[in-house]
Amino acid sequence: MKAAVLVFPGINRERDMARTLKLVSGAAPNMVWHAEHDLPAGTDLVVVPGGFSYGDYLRCGAIAARSPIMDAVRAFAGKGGLVLGVCNGFQILCESGLLPGVLMRNENLRFICRDVYLKVERSNSPFTRGYNAGQVIRVPVAHGEGNYIADGETIARLEGEGRVMFRYSSPDGMIDPNWNHNGAINAIAGIVNEKGNVLGMMPHPENHVEEAIGRTDGRGLFAGLTDTLQKVA
């Protein structure tokens, strides 16, 4: 795996992400500054990490989406390259047009940091092959604006094309408003683009990869990506 982790001013989970990529794949990623115009040669995975790029000023992810490096990321994704956006990264991918929809303020208008349960909807994708379809994983969230929404037509397409990868659920996999902490439509926690090579998700799988620090439910995502990329290489 040759991952590139993008660094925008105000991003703050890039270190967590880099550490997890190294832990699971064995290879340390390249940290790529937002003002760069090109991704490092041979990059096979782009990760847009979490944080508060540009302080979340204007609109979450809106300024970062217009950084020079994002042109390179759009080109990379256009050629089928794998792109993962987590939390602020998901917001940036939506703002850059790589994913549809927006993330609004949480329904209760407060920042929420807690473990949540996610139902993995599909396992036949490079991002989720480390899980079984229908499996429930427990990972943390930490966001104030994670309430996913799009127009009715877009939601119908996302659902119809099986592009919802993760949903907030109860511990036994039931979709239930009581377990949807931010009010996202259809309890959507993560989606992919049409081609299935760009994933955006609000929860932080990178923070649940060690037994001693909580749990290891997030590992499957990175193990799956590593596996995919090793087979390609």
Add this chain to the structure above:
Amino acid sequence: MNAAAKITPALVAEHGLKPDEYQRLLDLIGREPSLTELGIFSAMWNEHCSYKSSKVHLRGLPTKGPHVIQGPGENAGVIDIGDGLACVFKMESHNHPSYIEPYQGAATGVGGILRDVFTMGARPIACLNALSFGAPEHAKTRHLVSGVVAGIGGYGNSFGVPTVGGSVRFHNRYDGNILVNAMAVGLARKDKIFYAAASGVGMPIVYLGSKTGRDGIHGASMASAEFDDDSAEKRPTVQVGDPFSEKLLLEACLEIMEKGCVIAIQDMGAAGLTSSATEMGAKGDLGVTLDLDKVPCREEGMTAYEMMLSESQERMLMVLKPDKEKEAEAIFRKWGLDFAVVGETTPTKRFIVRHKGQVMADLPIKELGDSAPEYKRAFVTAEKLPVIDAGAVEARGSIADALERMIATPDLCSKRWVWEQYDHIIGGNTVQRPGGDAAVVRVEDGPKALALTTDVTPRYCEASPFEGGKQAVAECWRNLTAVGATPLAITDNLNFGNPERPEIMGQFVGCVRGISEACKALDFPVVSGNVSLYNETNGKAILPTPSIGGVGLLEDFTKSATLAFKRDGDAILLVGETAGWLGQSIYLREICAREEGAPPPVDLIEERENGDFVRGLILDGTASAVHDLSDGGLLVALAEMAMASGIGATLDVPPDDIPAHAYWFGEDQARYIVTVPAKKADAVLARARDASVLASRIGVTGGKALALHGERALSVASLSDKSEGWLPAYMAGEA
């Protein structure tokens, strides 16, 4: 000197200087000051910056120890944690601003303490907050809780530091003056700690970070006066925080430190440019000349007076190595931050401020700080309160009813509503999240970890300042011990009322003496701290609240103990002596509606022996769960262990020489609950006897309820509902 505004007695008074203090100023400089100079003196000589009422007493605190690298007097304290690493930490108040504008007040409190830590070259790895609010029924409390919590989260979450612990309390004595005490903890290489002292003559002084605006002018002076009914008009003195800029400042500062560019560094906190520039010069035995025309300003037409007193946030002053200046500038430009050479060091020991071709201030730099007034204020020691005989306190209702009520009270209920608004996991090192005795944060990739907590029991401090001061330190030490850490050092944040009142000064002196005695007995030195006085409104003072922030070290984070019961069938052991002390207890206050009596005394020798014994059980893997006993006593602690796990317990009949309610809810000190596998219990009790530690078996874990002899069973699930229910309901306006 510039054409001076007429310095009238009224103007002097507006600057918070008393007539005798102004005379001291005149004697020092031998002439009438300019307006800018008067402003500089008012900034340096107010209580907040000069510690003029407290200094004489703080000297009695123990500040040295084998692992202390830097004690009080720098931006933060520094301790050695081995492997070439140092822990840098401090706690500081932002009380007055948080009451006036809760979101920004609390946010900039967090920003200020983070800056203190990374100014020394440390990357912040954790924050904690000790918060005291007014009575829940007070009209402003809900608004203040909401704003303060959002402000702390808004700043820390965006900056990217996990907020892992702290405390939240409610009492009507904080109705007019809430307390927001923020603690930050950072990690640095032991040989890469940066200090404020400038060195070398003719060195460029560089201004870094955000631009200077008109916000926060006289913030430090506001924090040095009481409130009255018009305090809301002070809103313009509260600064506005920008965590995004602070994050950039952090990364840029650490980068230029790493590149070896920095000789000296000081953040601009209270009293802004004035305080940081004079501190760098005075500590380095040098003069400083500032050229204010070079200061990056947010708005046009700012006067020298305004620039010197602005408390705009996210700013730093540095002395850079001249040959590295260009490299440092490039790094700051990369991060989009302002960089300007605004002055230089001189051999004169004068502090000279120029603006538009005029000298606006010319003052002796060392005397500005060193000659600040210092008071030995009159104090009276409060009369000792009578010890309340537990036998004379009539039980109200059943034990089960009392427990259910107590765990749903504002002080004892779950604070999940608060800490879920803080990102407590960023960094990937949070071993123990909020809700336990102490937070545990792994150091880099381990195996070491730091244990962190904040503690104080203000009602004890009010009843007996000396015992209360001791207890605050002892409880902090106990909480660190309860997770298996070796307590290393503390930071203290001393919040009191108006020190010009002898009874308040008596509280201060008593608490400091108690803190000092406990720190000495427990080898737990004070390495940094902050004093916040004048926390009173219309003559009504807060409860004396000396918040203690403690740091402990675990050699192996996988060995840390948690309070949750682990399995059915473990023996429950009570360590320490139980006499049934009800004076100043939560039971007496919440169930009997009495805030009376002497607080529980702390036997520091017993504290140490019991703690060392418990830590031993944790580190050798014998203990399966550990919890310290504090507010609410034994049964509340057992309920917390049950709620954390969903596992219940069957408890033995209390000894017949103590009234049942005093046994279950008394607040005797130096106690812990430890669970161990049943088959090891006898051996553990024998070990306790050998160590002269009192310990007894009081029950067994198991089931889904707390079962007490002669009481209805209390299901753990229903206890959790009660404990979790109050705060969200209150904040939603339903309680």
